[in-house]
Amino acid sequence: MSYTKKPLVGIIMGSSSDSRIMKDAAEILDKFKIKHEDQIVSAHRTPTRLEEYGKHAEKMGFKIIIAGAGGAAHLPGMIASHTIIPVIGVPIMVYNDKQTKRADNSKFSSFGGLDSLLSISEMPTGSPVVAVGINKAGNAGIYALKILANEFPELKKKLKLHKSEQHNSVLKESDILKKQGLSKFVQKKFK
Ligand code: RP5
Numbered sequence: 001m002s003y004t005k006k007p008l009v010g011i012i013m014g015s016s017s018d019s020r021i022m023k024d025a026a027e028i029l030d031k032f033k034i035k036h037e038d039q040i041v042s043a044h045r046t047p048t049r050l051e052e053y054g055k056h057a058e059k060m061g062f063k064i065i066i067a068g069a070g071g072a073a074h075l076p077g078m079i080a081s082h083t084i085i086p087v088i089g090v091p092i093m094v095y096n097d098k099q100t101k102r103a104d105n106s107k108f109s110s111f112g113g114l115d116s117l118l119s120i121s122e123m124p125t126g127s128p129v130v131a132v133g134i135n136k137a138g139n140a141g142i143y144a145l146k147i148l149a150n151e152f153p154e155l156k157k158k159l160k161l162h163k164s165e166q167h168n169s170v171l172k173e174s175d176i177l178k179k180q181g182l183s184k185f186v187q188k189k190f191k
Pocket of ligand 1: 013014015016017018042044068069070071092094
């Protein structure tokens with residue numbers, strides 16, 4: 001059962017290379033049965049499409065947009081300039097997963113994702129975009145759920161349950177740690 005027939009969240013990313021990070025946002029929304037629509041929209045390579053997407057998002061009635069981009073990450077800020085839908089930005093460490101060929105080094109971000117984090121979070125006064133941590137698309141998903149929970153009491157209940165599960169899993173691990181002692185615990189957990 002999902003809460004609405006139409007998607008409530010728009011997930012966009014600057015490139016297909018961002019999809020392996022952005023899928024974490026989709027997975028958490030899926031887990032909580034929140035429909036989302038996923039697209040690639042590049043602020044640099046498809047600027048007209050970006051403007052169209054802003055109109056599309058409003059027409060679709062999205063409550064939140066989750067936008068991920070790496071490097072000079074303009075996508076979250078630019079989409080926020082085309083709509084009043086709140087935007088959660090996901091800074092992406094460019095080519096995190098493509099460190100195989102030396103020849104590709106020029107394509108890496110030299111700043112380990114700090115470039116995109118600052119691009120997203122340092123929006124000028126009056127044009128806010130919130131940013132989660134670098135590559136933390138899952139957190140963007142959870143944050144979106146928290147916003148939506150204001151509207152859907154059932155979702156609020158599920159989030160509270162999720163919180164208590166997190167609490168219990170820490171207690172459980174702490175018990176195991178106490179019983180096993182630190183050395184054995186680390187050996188087993190990270191073998
Ligand atoms: C950004 O440039 C994208 O969001 C991506 O993180 C990065 C690299 O894009 P590709 O060269 O992989 O298409 O605009």
